[in-house]
Amino acid sequence: MRSELRIYNTLTRESDIFKPLHSGYVGMYVCGPTVYSNAHLGNARTYVSFDIIYRYLLHLGYKVRYVRNITDAGHLEGDRDEGDDKFAKKAKLEQLEPMEIVQRYTLDFHEVLKQFNTLPPSIEPTATGHIIEQIEMTKKILANGYAYEANGSIYFDVEKFSAEHNYTILSNRNLEELLNNTRELDGQNEKRGRLDFALWIKAKPEHIMRWQSPWGEGFPGWHLECSAMSSKYLGNEFDIHGGGMDLIPTHHTNEIAQNLACHHTQPAKYWIHTNMLTVNGQKMSKSLGNSFLPAELLSGNHPLLDKGYSPMTVRFFMLQAHYRSTLDFRNDALQAAEKGLERLMNGLQMVEKLKPTGKSSFSVQDIKEKVYKAMNEDFNTPIALSHLFDATRYINLVNDGKEQISAADLKDLQEFMQNFVLNVLGLKPEEANAGALTDDLMQVIIGIRAAAKGKKDFETSDFIRDKLKEIGIEIKDSKEGTVYKIG
RNA sequence: GGUCCUGUGGCCGAGCGGCUAGGCAAAGCUCUGCAAAAGCUUCUACAGCGGUUCGAAUCCGCUCGGGACCUCCA
Numbered sequence: 001m002r003s004e005l006r007i008y009n010t011l012t013r014e015s016d017i018f019k020p021l022h023s024g025y026v027g028m029y030v031c032g033p034t035v036y037s038n039a040h041l042g043n044a045r046t047y048v049s050f051d052i053i054y055r056y057l058l059h060l061g062y063k064v065r066y067v068r069n070i071t072d073a074g075h076l077e078g079d080r081d082e083g084d085d086k087f088a089k090k091a092k093l094e095q096l097e098p099m100e101i102v103q104r105y106t107l108d109f110h111e112v113l114k115q116f117n118t119l120p121p122s123i124e125p126t127a128t129g130h131i132i133e134q135i136e137m138t139k140k141i142l143a144n145g146y147a148y149e150a151n152g153s154i155y156f157d158v159e160k161f162s163a164e165h166n167y168t169i170l171s172n173r174n175l176e177e178l179l180n181n182t183r184e185l186d187g188q189n190e191k192r193g194r195l196d197f198a199l200w201i202k203a204k205p206e207h208i209m210r211w212q213s214p215w216g217e218g219f220p221g222w223h224l225e226c227s228a229m230s231s232k233y234l235g236n237e238f239d240i241h242g243g244g245m246d247l248i249p250t251h252h253t254n255e256i257a258q259n260l261a262c263h264h265t266q267p268a269k270y271w272i273h274t275n276m277l278t279v280n281g282q283k284m285s286k287s288l289g290n291s292f293l294p295a296e297l298l299s300g301n302h303p304l305l306d307k308g309y310s311p312m313t314v315r316f317f318m319l320q321a322h323y324r325s326t327l328d329f330r331n332d333a334l335q336a337a338e339k340g341l342e343r344l345m346n347g348l349q350m351v352e353k354l355k356p357t358g359k360s361s362f363s364v365q366d367i368k369e370k371v372y373k374a375m376n377e378d379f380n381t382p383i384a385l386s387h388l389f390d391a392t393r394y395i396n397l398v399n400d401g402k403e404q405i406s407a408a409d410l411k412d413l414q415e416f417m418q419n420f421v422l423n424v425l426g427l428k429p430e431e432a433n434a435g436a437l438t439d440d441l442m443q444v445i446i447g448i449r450a451a452a453k454g455k456k457d458f459e460t461s462d463f464i465r466d467k468l469k470e471i472g473i474e475i476k477d478s479k480e481g482t483v484y485k486i487g
Numbered sequence: 488g489g490u491c492c493u494g495u496g497g498c499c500g501a502g503c504g505g506c507u508a509g510g511c512a513a514a515g516c517u518c519u520g521c522a523a524a525a526g527c528u529u530c531u532a533c534a535g536c537g538g539u540u541c542g543a544a545u546c547c548g549c550u551c552g553g554g555a556c557c558u559c560c561a
Contacts, residue, residue: 030561031561032561033560033561034559034560034561039561040561042560042561043560043561044561045561046561047561049561086559171490171491171556171557172490172491173489173490173491173556173557174489174490177489177490177557178489178490178557180489222559243561244560244561245555245556245561246555246556246559246560246561247560247561248556249490249556249557250556250557250558250559251560273561274561275492275555275561276554276555276561277561278554278555281553281554282553282554282555283554283555283560284561285559285560285561286559286560287558287559287560288560316510317499320499320500320501320509320510321499321500321501322500322501325493325500325501326492326493326554326555327499327500328499328500330498330499332498332499332511332512333498333499333500333511334499335498335499335511335512336498336499336500336510336511336512337499337510337511338511339510339511339512340499340509340510340511341510343510343525344510346525346526374501380501380502382500382501382502382508382509382510383501383502383508383509385501385508385509385510386501386508386509386510387508387509388509389508389509389510390508390509393526393527396525396526396527397526397527399526400517400526400527402527453520456520458520458521461520462520462521462522465522465523469523474523474524475522475523475524476523476524476525477519477522477523477524478518478519478524478525483524485524
């Protein structure tokens with residue numbers, strides 16, 4: 001009997017037993033990127049974390065609708081009504097149409113996530129594609145009395161809302177202190193309250209992205225799109241809402257307020273938040289200028305890297321930490337992850353070659369249960385991995401004849417390893433980086449070397465090995481024969 | 488300034504009242520013409536000082552580090 005899945009819920013600040021609203025089905029909404037520049041590794045960590053959650057839920061047999069938006073409009077520089085939106089600003093900078101920016105960085109985002117082997121979401125809606133829904137929602141919040149119009153813009157009335165609801169339920173902040181500590185910002189005279197935020201913003205003449213609304217031409221506030229799209233595709237109440245931890249105090253807080261003000265329901269039952277990727281102990285972010293781009297990672301062309309690393313190495317590196325802990329991105333940690341991943345993948349290959357040896361001397365069932373237990377405790381991938389490494393050690397010991405495994409257990413273990421490593425953790429073997437022709441050539445060379453070795457002509461065989469090494473091809477002799485590795 | 492999180496062996500990272508993960512590195516061994524690779528084995532830490540407890544890395548207090556949020560951010 002397996003343990004039940006528990007998820008740490010930011011809303012309750014406890015690990016809650018996961019029970020979907022509709023048995024067998026899961027609705028999950030994750031806040032996607034604002035596509036105004038290249039996705040960096042910090043962004044990737046969040047989506048890799050949710051990819052694991054998505055994959056595991058699928059693995060458990062749930063039918064999951066995974067919605068992840070693309071923010072392509074209405075995201076202001078600062079929470080100021082006079083701010084340009086990010087796309088228009090960047091567009092001016094590069095002399096491009098805003099939607100050109102959106103397209104470029106949406107493609108980049110998809111490319112990055114594909115490299116990290118994340119599964120695409122079921123629906124990937126865009127903010128610009130849901131202007132009508134956002135206007136409708138604004139109208140309804142106005143009608144319900146939780147917003148007001150000021151000079152063509154619509155603001156959410158936090159004071160009114162908090163008289164009836166706990167506005168800071170998610171962040172657990174003290175509302176009074178928030179009110180007193182929020183910085184005085186310029187150009188805020190339109191707002192009645194310091195914490196009020198825009199649902200709809202009146203377009204200034206210089207704004208390129210604008211839509212017609214009952215309040216004149218404008219564009220939606222950032223927080224509204226997620227409320228509108230999650231309601232549309234998952235209903236007013238759904239199971240999981242996720243995002244980075246940095247979204248808790250503002251974005252998600254406001255989202256909850258909007259949903260309550262509009263639909264009178266709290267949108268999600270479980271709020272999951274992933275922690276940040278740090279560099280030298282500091283959060284990786286575009287504004288701090290310490291971000292790593294996937295291209296820099298692959299090439300190793302970055303002052304903090306000694307060499308390039310594959311996306312799978314980074315995925316594995318991320319899996320070695322829990323999603324709610326910060327993770328520091330460092331060259332030597334990556335180096336360690338590279339070796340670790342190789343060990344795990346070797347184990348995965350090895351288990352396929354194993355032959356049953358009679359009665360099992362260890363319990364496959366036990367390993368499996370430990371792995372599931374770890375995953376059921378708030379998706380604890382580091383612990384799951386540690387048991388997978390235990391399994392790997394047993395696999396190697398069976399290969400050495402020091403442990404025994406029965407035919408049934410072997411089949412079980414093979415299926416489990418393949419399924420878990422490949423499908424749940426989403427790790428895939430590095431693609432052979434040699435083409436067919438190269439491989440044929442290598443077989444010829446290896447054959448010549450083997451012949452020389454057979455004649456004890458070690459001078460020739462060592463010459464071949466050394467020369468290949470010079471051009472970056474490593475020769476390894478093993479019991480099963482000689483293999484090569486490029487790079 | 489306010490709110491909150493955090494400090495684990497040479498490094499990365501789990502654990503969060505008793506059973507003291509795992510990976511990397513290191514050392515020894517196996518394999519091997521020699522290597523390399525791979526595999527096996529070994530290596531026991533919880534910032535400091537107090538307290539609670541039969542028992543604390545785990546709970547409480549203080550001190551000293553580090554970080555996040557309060558402003559766009561995953």
